[in-house]
Amino acid sequence: MRFKLEKIKNTLFFSFISLNITLPFLAMHINAAVVDEEELTSVAQTESPMMEHCDEAVSTGSFVEIFECGDELFEVRFNALDGVGMNVGDGGRFTRVPRADLTNWSTTTPARATGPNAEACNVCHTTETIGGAGDGAGPAGLNVIRDPLHSGSPSDFIQRNTPHLFGMAGLQLLAEEMSSDLKRLVDNTVDMACRNNAAVEQPLISKGIHFGSINVNPPCPDPQVEIRAHGIAQDLIIRPFQWKGSELSIRHFSRGAFHNELGMNPVELAGDNIDGDFDGITNEITIADNTAMTVYLAAQPRPTSLLELSQLRRELRRRHGAEGSRVADELGLPDLTFAQQQAIVNGQQIFKDIGCDGCHRSSLSVINTQYSEPSSHPAYREQIFPGGQPGLDPSQAIIFDITRDQPDNQVFVGNRLVKHLGAFEKNRMGHALIRLYGDLKLHDMGARLAENIDETGSGASVWMTKELWGLANTAPYLHDGRASTISEAIIEHGGEAEQSRRNFSDLANIDKENLLAFLNNLVLFFPSEEE
Incomplete structure (x- = not known):
């Protein structure tokens, strides 16, 4: 009952x-x-x-x-x-x-x-x-x-x-666009091979990230299509959630x-x-x-950084004087010294120099800023749910703009909205910037991170690149929480990340400190008055 x-x-x-x-x-x-x-x-x-x-x-x-x-x-x-x-x-x-x-x-x-x-x-x-x-x-x-x-x-x-x-909407929209890119590449390669009646091989790349290659051999209309997927399922659909x-x-x-x-x-x-x-x-x-x-x-807010929050404090103080400073204090915005800012900037460069950004891409952009439930992408919605339940009608989807509509983390001075920290930023073309520090790709991380069983069939030591946004607020680290510090998490890396791990170990102490300053700068923001 x-x-x-x-x-x-x-x-x-x-x-x-x-x-x-x-x-x-x-x-x-x-x-x-x-x-x-x-x-x-x-x-x-x-x-x-x-x-x-x-x-x-x-x-x-x-x-x-x-x-x-x-x-x-x-x-x-x-x-x-x-x-x-x-x-x-x-x-x-x-x-x-x-x-x-x-x-x-x-x-x-x-x-x-x-x-x-x-x-x-x-x-x-x-x-x-x-x-x-x-x-x-x-x-x-x-x-x-x-x-x-x-x-x-x-x-x-x-x-x-x-x-x-x-920031989950940003990840799903990225996955949807990247999956569409890869399908389009497959279709275009087949079309090219059939038009020219010749074998064609092309890399599978979306947003600068390589996912393998496709080889098409005529005769058409039923050519031989070989997809060599790397870091993605054979169906070339990106699944952006779970470890x-x-x-x-x-x-x-x-x-x-x-x-x-x-x-x-x-x-x-x-x-x-x-x-x-x-x-x-x-x-x-x-x-x-x-x-x-x-x-x-x-519609949860996006992660941010200490640099961005400190810059917002300075802007509030400069543009709105004492009232702006009061708002910054109420929000708990940090006030970084020049030395702290410089350490973060130096650490970001070191992050690139030792190869961490090969997988932890600082940002990717999405053209479509409209999140839709159910999804506007056919592969990301269901017409019939398991158990025989009818799916939602896409023509009656709930839609919001990820660069504008998130309810939380809106910063007001008086009645004026001065900053929307919850919404994703836009680039010059109006695309949403997803500062994820990830690539939505599977990687073999070596024996140290291998499990006793292979849960999904992708490999016991294979993991989706963990997005680093919000890193400073989310200890412990790695898939099972084994790392109590960021340094431990880096040392656990192996496999495809082995060289980056060695590069980290070879750094001078001051460079390690700057790198950690940069990583600890990647934070989550949620002011207490919004609880």
Whole structure:
């Protein structure tokens, strides 16, 4: 059965999550989490669900209303009447260790690789930012333990460091345009070979990044097409999310987190009126709920830098005097000395000199600045969701401009907007600058970073280049959080990054200090008054 929901202010609830950390195969108690329909009915007589579904907000088509509903979903502490968690054995509702030994855990619809391990998104996605608030990143100690093979053997467990969630729309739009570029190159190469009745080989390059090559040999109309993909799946579709580059879109990322981490079973995965995780609740996350969360995540502010924030302080002071200085103080903007600025600038040059920018590209640009949910790119949207659920109509998409419309990090002096730190910058051609310090490409990082299992089939030591924007606020580092400092993370590099690692080790101490000054300059900003 499904219980009637009542809206309750999220700020009233500060309960701490209870986590079951027992290892698999330990003896289970007879008692279990409340998931029985009769027991849940009893609970509902005195308690209420914590969430309000976003169907009404999404039906308005209003970007602001949809964003706000997604914001509430991100913060709400779900309870049993919402369907959070599941019976994970030993009387628990949450677990940090996957329970493949339990029938109900291993047969959820769809299968889970982890959790449920939290009762709210911001249990894991939270950290202190420049500006004093805290939003969108994972602190130390909240790594996710996964069992993707469902073996129940700890030797097959892997860990994933929680990433920050800033700037996601820029990454998806980059992936969409780059995938379109690569498809166009394939089509053009086939066309050229057929027109000239001769073999043609061309590199596969998008936005200056090499993804292999294509070779086409006639006769046409059915030529032999050989794609030698490098750092990308054979279908030449870039999947910009997760450490292995395994998630296609923000929507996929969102619904996976609902299902795996929170135990909030999405309708678009399980189907209508199906209790896919045996917790007594159906239709836990509606299609509209996931739409609202997707829009909210897509509209998160971009990361920034200490240099940019310090420059903003100077501009506020110069243009608006004492009032500008007051605003800068309230926002917590840094005031870098000349020596600090120079160290960052020197460090950026060293970053290039030792070859780090070969993978960690400082910025890429996107022509289309309109983020659309569902996507305007056919490969990044679904007409029919798993479970037979109808997809959203692209003609009724929710659209916002990533260079203008993000609600957060707008800096005002009085009633005048003087800087929008949340929106992506534009270049001279009006394209959005995505200062990601990445390349959306898979790389072999060597034996030190190899796992015991190959989760995605791309290789146990193969990882998507981790974007460095926001680096200073997101320790610990690397896919499993093994590096407590940036220097450790660099030393762990190998494989395709081996030469850069050696170059770093050979630097003089002053050059290492300048390099770290530059990397620690890459920050997240979220002022406390916006919480």
